[in-house]
Amino acid sequence: MxxxxxxxxxxxxxxxxxxxxxxxxxxxxxxxxxxxxxxxxxxxxxxxxxxxxxxxxxDRLALAFAVFEENFAELREIAAREEDRTLEELWGRLLELTITDAAFVEMFVDARRATADYDGAERLAALLEPALDRARRAGRVSRDLTTADLVLAHRMVFGVVVTSEDEDAARVAVAAAVSLVPSLPSSPKDHR
Structure with missing residues (x-):
């Protein structure tokens, strides 16, 4: 042997x-x-x-932050594009990440409770604002739609995701929830 x-x-x-x-x-x-x-x-x-x-x-939060930074990097890359449908791509990817990586939104919630200086919501808003402004100027979304509206809609989507039975059910529920708010951007997939 x-x-x-x-x-x-x-x-x-x-x-x-x-x-x-x-x-x-x-x-x-x-x-x-x-x-x-x-x-x-x-x-x-x-x-x-x-x-x-x-x-x-x-700790758990440090680990989750490190992994979540990969998601933020991807969203930053999309937001940096100054293309015609940047907002729609950014919003679509944010919804997709919320469905597939709901654990990181849970981390977001825990971070807000545990870390007084956590700026995740502000960072998300900063990513959305320039793309939203371009979409408003181009007439692709309502001039009344605000970054705060998008952040609130994202929070509602998260609620739908975490209360769904599985990923397929979450996808159906998210599509239904988003369609209830006509001023929200549609994702690029909706236009194919």
Whole structure:
């Protein structure tokens, strides 16, 4: 019988690889099981010990923020486009992320409660405002539609998502809810 190979602890040399594995695992596990999933499940999914997870991310909120930043980066990239339908693309992607990554909206809510200086809502509004302004000037949405209206509509969509039985039901309910507010932008998918 050949001798068993011991796994060598690579220590700091594996830090970047471990961090990436934790972030990827967190995205999958949060999406599948929700924001309040035990963190040991994320560590196990990433193939690291809990101590490694906590060295990189001291708590659930820090981990969720790191993963959520990837979503914000994607939304920032869309918002930076100065194309004709930027608002519609941005709104459509925001709705999609809310449906598929509802755990991160839960994180948003927890962050607002736990962190006095958390600026997530303001950051979201800052992403939406320039695209909304262009859409209003082009006549694609009502001149009366405000960024605050979009943020409120997003909060309503989140409520629909978290009370739906599954993702398919959430998609149907979100489409129905959004259609009740005619001044909201339609997503690009609605025009294909």
């Amino acid at each position: 050949p001798p068993q190979r011991r796994q060598i602890n690579r220590g700091p040399a594996a830090a970047a690889e471990n961090r990436a594995a934790i972030l990827a695992a967190a995205r999958r596990v949060f999406a599948a099981q929700g924001y309040h999933v035990p963190l040991y499940k994320i560590a196990r999914e990433a193939g690291v010990g809990q101590g490694v997870l906590y060295r990189h991310f001291p």
